[in-house]
Amino acid sequence: MKFISLTIVFFYLSIVASFAQIKSSEASFEKRKLKFEEANLVNSYYSQDGNNSAVTGGVGTEKLTDVSNSFDLKLSRYGKTGLKHTYTFEVGFDTYTSASSDNIDPATVTSASYSDVRIYPSLSWNIANEQKGNSIGFSASFSGEYDYTSIGGGLNYTKSSKDKNRDFSVKLQAFFDTWAVIMPIELRSNYRFEGYTQGDNAPRNSFSAALSLAQVISKDLQVLIMVEPAYQSGLLSTRYQRVYFNDINNFNPDGSRGTLKSEFLPDNRLKLPIGARLNYFWGDHIVLRSFARYYTDNWGINSSTAELETVVKITPFASVSPFYRYYQQSASEYFAGINQHQLSNTFYTSDYDLSKFNSNYFGAGVRFAPPAGVLKLQRITMVELRYGHYSRSNGLSSNIISMNLRFK
Amino acid sequence: MKKIALLFILAAFYVSGMSSCTAVKAYEKIKLNDSEMELSARKAEKFEQNAQLYREGSSGANGGKSGGGCGCN
Numbered sequence A: 001m002k003f004i005s006l007t008i009v010f011f012y013l014s015i016v017a018s019f020a021q022i023k024s025s026e027a028s029f030e031k032r033k034l035k036f037e038e039a040n041l042v043n044s045y046y047s048q049d050g051n052n053s054a055v056t057g058g059v060g061t062e063k064l065t066d067v068s069n070s071f072d073l074k075l076s077r078y079g080k081t082g083l084k085h086t087y088t089f090e091v092g093f094d095t096y097t098s099a100s101s102d103n104i105d106p107a108t109v110t111s112a113s114y115s116d117v118r119i120y121p122s123l124s125w126n127i128a129n130e131q132k133g134n135s136i137g138f139s140a141s142f143s144g145e146y147d148y149t150s151i152g153g154g155l156n157y158t159k160s161s162k163d164k165n166r167d168f169s170v171k172l173q174a175f176f177d178t179w180a181v182i183m184p185i186e187l188r189s190n191y192r193f194e195g196y197t198q199g200d201n202a203p204r205n206s207f208s209a210a211l212s213l214a215q216v217i218s219k220d221l222q223v224l225i226m227v228e229p230a231y232q233s234g235l236l237s238t239r240y241q242r243v244y245f246n247d248i249n250n251f252n253p254d255g256s257r258g259t260l261k262s263e264f265l266p267d268n269r270l271k272l273p274i275g276a277r278l279n280y281f282w283g284d285h286i287v288l289r290s291f292a293r294y295y296t297d298n299w300g301i302n303s304s305t306a307e308l309e310t311v312v313k314i315t316p317f318a319s320v321s322p323f324y325r326y327y328q329q330s331a332s333e334y335f336a337g338i339n340q341h342q343l344s345n346t347f348y349t350s351d352y353d354l355s356k357f358n359s360n361y362f363g364a365g366v367r368f369a370p371p372a373g374v375l376k377l378q379r380i381t382m383v384e385l386r387y388g389h390y391s392r393s394n395g396l397s398s399n400i401i402s403m404n405l406r407f408k
Numbered sequence B: 001m002k003k004i005a006l007l008f009i010l011a012a013f014y015v016s017g018m019s020s021c022t023a024v025k026a027y028e029k030i031k032l033n034d035s036e037m038e039l040s041a042r043k044a045e046k047f048e049q050n051a052q053l054y055r056e057g058s059s060g061a062n063g064g065k066s067g068g069g070c071g072c073n
Helices: A002-026 B002-017 B043-055
Strands: A035-049 A064-078 A084-098 A115-129 A134-145 A148-160 A166-180 A201-218 A221-227 A230-234 A242-244 A260-262 A268-282 A286-297 A302-315 A318-329 A357-368 A380-392 A397-407
Touching: A035 B043, A064 B043, A115 A148, A357 B043, A380 B043, A397 B043
Parallel strands: none
Antiparallel strands: A035 A064, A035 A397, A064 A084, A084 A115, A115 A134, A134 A148, A148 A166, A166 A201, A201 A221, A201 A230, A221 A268, A230 A268, A242 A260, A268 A286, A286 A302, A302 A318, A318 A357, A357 A380, A380 A397
């Protein structure tokens, strides 16, 4: 918590310092004045339920609620050499309650794991040469919650073609995380098998490289293609998730059957997603926004995603956007349900997020951006509300409602 | 489904590589500059993408998170 506070203070001081520097040089070079570009407030409420909780071995409640909030602020200024510097500060704050996490220790009525708060500030700095059409950026991020801490950094480079019809960008990111190992209550005192035990701090590192190419095809059509290979290493298992093996004649003290172990997965994962976006302005009032992705990894998961959103512009300042997303994935080779794993298996999980399923997600958004400001408040230039319903073929369903307020 | 996704992506590759792409002038970009035409997810989609990231086995190539931080219950 102390680290979180220090991080926030650091980011705050960085922004204050930026303002201070600009003020001191304002008199000599007016163009270097820091300009407020925009700010966004995004809030959402998420609620899910299902009956395949990994904490209880692949059966049991998955009830969870999450309230998420984020605020970002974008400022810019031109340097002496004419380069444009853009600073973006973002802070996020999530609060969740999870019935399944509460079952890490079911004896407690409401354990520490029942609810948690996550805070995640980040800062990015982008330097653009608008004449040459290229830019370079740096970012730093932090995320902290009860049992998980993450420190991240990133670099990005973008090059635009002379006619600004094509953009190529590379984004490299690295996250260095630490996870405090929490075991199911039954396995805390005598479980000394397969790596980490209760109370250990385990690393989890993630590295990714996103390459993207955006191309204008015509006056009303543009496309983007992105490849983002990612590599993760360290503790990739969630150790408080239970796995019950297929020796069902072996009874546990709580009446459950089969040898009980803590989830165990390989300590590395290589992911390869490739995605594309294609947006088309159809006529004068309709925008078709589409997205497709194919994904594969070395845990045996292959997935496909297809998404279509139709934006109907009712007036120049108001639109309605119904959307639909279809997703399907194959199971990880390490997944099996309760009492289905063999004791000879090297790796095992009963987490249904890694099982074979398909999902449907649909909903709609409404967006208002009146020239006089939302509710005649000039500073609030846009408000967007979205609702989505998600259902998975194995029974999990969720609802999410989000709001974005934009200030300029 | 997998074939459809691959076909879509291949088609996008093909289209972006076409030398016959129209050279669109800056003054012709009224529609392309519309905020709804941005080739990125909406800000309001941020937490939807997070939920999908945690509830599904795949991630990345959509402008969302591909690692780091958790909030993964």
